[in-house]
Amino acid sequence: MDHNNSSFSSFKSYMNALSDVHNRLIRRAGSVSSTFDETSCIRSRSGADMRRNLRWYDLVCFGIGGMVGAGVFVTSGTASHDKAGPAVILSYAIAGLCALLSAFCYTEFAVHMPVAGGAFSYIRVTFGEFTAFLVGANLVMDYVLSNAAAARSFTTYLGTAIGVSADSKWRITLPSLPNGFNQLDIIAVLIILILTIIICYSTRESSVLNMILTSVHIMFIIFVIMMGFWKGDVKNFTQPSDPARPGGFFPYGASGVFNGAALVYVSYIGYDAVSTLAEEVKNPVTDIPIGVSGSVILVTVLYCLMAASMSMLLPYDLINPESPFTGAFIDKSNAYNWVTNVIGIGASFGILTSLLVAMLGQARYICVIGRSGVVPVWFAKVHSKTSTPVNASVFLGILTAAIALFTELNVLLNLVSIGTLFVFFMVSNAVIYRRYVSVETTSPWPTLSFLLSFSFTCIIFTLLWWLAPPGKPKGFMLGACFVVSVVLVQLFDYMVPQARKPDFWGVPLMPWIPCVSIFLNIFLLGNIDSPSYVRFGVFSAAIVLLYVLYSVHASFDGEEKGSTCQKNVEMVKESIDIEDLTVKVQS
Secondary structure (H helix, E strand, O other): OOOOOOOOOOOHHHHHHHHOOOHHHHHHHOOOOOHHHHHOHHHHHEEEEOOOOHHHHHHHHHHHHHHHOHHHHHHHHHHHHHHHHHHHHHHHHHHHHHHHHHHHHHHHHHHHOOOOEEEEEEEHHHHHHHHHOOOHHHHHHHHHHHHHHHHHHHHHHHHHHHOOHHHHHHEEEEEOOOOOOOOHHHHHHHHHHHHHHHHOOEEEEEEHHHHHHHHHHHHHHHHHHHHHHHHOHHHHHHOOOOOOOOOOOOOOOHHHHHHHHHHHHHHHOOHHHHOHHHEOOOHHHHHHHHHHHHHHHHHHHHHHHHHHHHHHOOOOOHHOOOHHHHHHHHHOOOHHHHHHHHHHHHHHHHHHHHHHHHHHHHHHHHHHHHOOOOOOHHOOEEEEOOOHHHHHHHHHHHHHHHHHHHHHHHHHHHHOOOHHHHHHHHHHHHHHHHHHHOOOOOHHHHHHHHHHHHHHHHHHHHHHHHHHHOOOHHHHHHHHHHHHHHHHHHHHHHHHOOOOOOOOOOOOOOOOHHHHHHHHHHHOOOOOOOOHHHHHHHHHHHHHHHHHHHHHHHHHHHHHHHOOHHHHHHHHHHHHHHHHHHHHHHH
């Protein structure tokens, strides 16, 4: 900021701001914006508007492209071999149901508040600026790191497709650098930079490219499914190769099915990026519900068919956990080795689509975070000719490319996923809070008390499930937690009335569906490895430090200059905004 009264206009001004940080935190950290703020005055800080030219079929393709990457070719093997056996089919179905419930929560917010901020905006209007910045910044870092990992995976799968070792032929080794950071991947950098140029040019053209790549990728997936059903044997659903191993469709029991669901749920992460495109959708009221829910349902069907195909190819105890499909065809006969090359090509297309969608999403997240003033507003600018957030796209593209150039895949994979699940958990809480709390008319404490009590019960259930030794005491305690959680939801539903009803589209069976989503996300967080929690703690500490040293002061300056919308007019303007939108929908 270059204004004379800015906290950053001089060193003395900044020192004065730091000395007042306690009061500024009290004033800004819990401050919430309104729907009107997010859709009008805050959005205007980007300058030009993003062009509304996406329809439901664009969103469906973006959702499929974002979810169906190369991960399904890997996680399905571990889930079947070590967790669920042939019942991994049900694991994918359960994980798909979990994703659909979380998608419902995203959809209610996206329809009511069609802005590019996704979860950041939803949490900001519910729990305030600091919480939104904490989860939003973590989510952006997860996007950047996972995109860097995906780009390096593209090099590996492309090498597999044409029979070339990526490490020895395409990556440059620098012995002077430490292990894990000494193999330069030029191809990964080029892929990221090319996709960055595409998403800067036009969202419409990005959608067309995504449709083409997604269609080709689905064709490869259908080919793999058909090969599995053609060459497979139904007896592999129930008979392991080693008679000493557990047999039947449920060799690891019901617990194995849920453990498998926790593992494969990561294959559904990606639909949340669709919500960041809400600002560019022609008719949010109808297009967003169809686009988000439709993509999750279609992906669930594809995943279940792939799991069935894999289970027919080999008994579960012979499936290679790291490369289930390629290993299955190599084991069958040398005559089918060419199928592994086809799988490599298909996985390469899947990586490109997931990269494209994720890079679109990460740019829009940081764009709206810039609009809020907690990071420089430079990130919020939308180009007048392309109608895309060029500054945010270029910055994150270069950052992702730099990380992908040096950092090996195994280093990156230990740093991702927990932030996304945490955001899903927060959005599920937020949709309940928004339905039952109106700041002007109702007390937030009954709802907050319920959310805290329910989450605590879910945490106890999760710890018992993952850590307690098997036996009757464990079953009794799990059952007790289940009963307590159901009673809590029933009492809350009976005693606390809803403060507002959705104008257009809302989560059905409120509050049951968001509560199930809360439980499932906590349960899945219990299956995350310790390095991910270390990463989350380190990044969260860095984000808190950034907020204290910069963001709260920038936000305070914005409020002082009147760039933050005033609460005393938000209710009137919000009602006008909703009425205008209703007229548009009806027309």
